[in-house]
Amino acid sequence: MSNENTALELLADLESVRVERTITTTDNDKFCQAICAFANDMAGTQLPGYLIVGAHDQSGAPSGLQVTDILLQWLSGLGTSGSILPAPAIIVEKITLSSGLGDLAVVEVQPSWIPPVRYKGQIWIRRGPRKGIANETEERLLAERRVSNTLPFDSQPCPGSSLNDLALDLFTSGYRPLAVDPEIIAENGRGIEI
Numbered sequence: 001m002s003n004e005n006t007a008l009e010l011l012a013d014l015e016s017v018r019v020e021r022t023i024t025t026t027d028n029d030k031f032c033q034a035i036c037a038f039a040n041d042m043a044g045t046q047l048p049g050y051l052i053v054g055a056h057d058q059s060g061a062p063s064g065l066q067v068t069d070i071l072l073q074w075l076s077g078l079g080t081s082g083s084i085l086p087a088p089a090i091i092v093e094k095i096t097l098s099s100g101l102g103d104l105a106v107v108e109v110q111p112s113w114i115p116p117v118r119y120k121g122q123i124w125i126r127r128g129p130r131k132g133i134a135n136e137t138e139e140r141l142l143a144e145r146r147v148s149n150t151l152p153f154d155s156q157p158c159p160g161s162s163l164n165d166l167a168l169d170l171f172t173s174g175y176r177p178l179a180v181d182p183e184i185i186a187e188n189g190r191g192i193e194i
Contacts, residue, residue: 001050001106007095010050011060015129017043021055023063025071031107032078033124033131039088040142041111042125042134049126053105067094067103075107084119088112113149116142168192 001007010019020034031051038049053075054065072092079090089110096103116123116139123134123142134142148156158165172192176185 001091001093001095001108004095004098007052007104007106008097010052011055011062013060015057017126017128018045018047018049019052020050020126020131021052021057021060023054023056023065025053025065025105028078031075032081032084032119035078035088035090035107035109036084036117036119036122036124037126037131038109039084039112039117040115040123040125040134042127042138042142044145046111048111049109051107051109053107054103062097062099062101062104064102065104067096067105071105075105078107079109084117086112086114086117088117114146116146163192 011021013019015021018038020038022030024030031053034049034051038051041047041049053071054063054067055061056063072094076090076092078084079088089112091108093106093108094103095106116134118124123139124131125134125138125142
């Protein structure tokens with residue numbers, strides 16, 4: 001994030017699938033649940049989520065927090081403590097508000113490519129402005145996303161591509177005659193598009 005203006009925009013809006021605000025600085029479970037939920041990216045935004053420490057959750061008003069090095073180190077350690085698995089990619093930074101209303105500790109959480117991410121064995125997700133434990137259907141959707149993201153390269157779809165992007169002459173003169181008998185190709189009458 002590294003930008004006070006971006007932080008202020010997040011504070012001015014409501015909490016959402018990408019933003020959670022809090023004034024507490026000691027609630028380990030709350031922070032880990034939020035990190036887990038952002039990493040699961042149930043909404044499929046493929047954008048980072050932000051846990052903002054030092055702002056009221058309802059109004060977004062700064063609480064006057066003075067962020068210390070100890071707080072930043074503790075927040076940074078949440079992603080690698082072993083209680084959130086697989087470990088999410090997070091960035092923690094301090095933003096000092098130029099208005100003099102204190103500091104914010106911002107935890108930026110990247111969506112995981114291998115969901116579901118669990119905190120103490122539970123799958124946390126965000127449903128709009130609130131977080132909760134995933135139900136069976138939501139867990140299945142996250143597991144399907146994991147499978148589709150871990151396919152080998154040659155099994156992954158190529159969105160936006162067409163037949164014009166393929167070397168069709170190599171396919172029709174090289175591979176296809178070796179893989180399928182030419183009589184079968186002539187008999188079934190299928191074109192390349194099928």
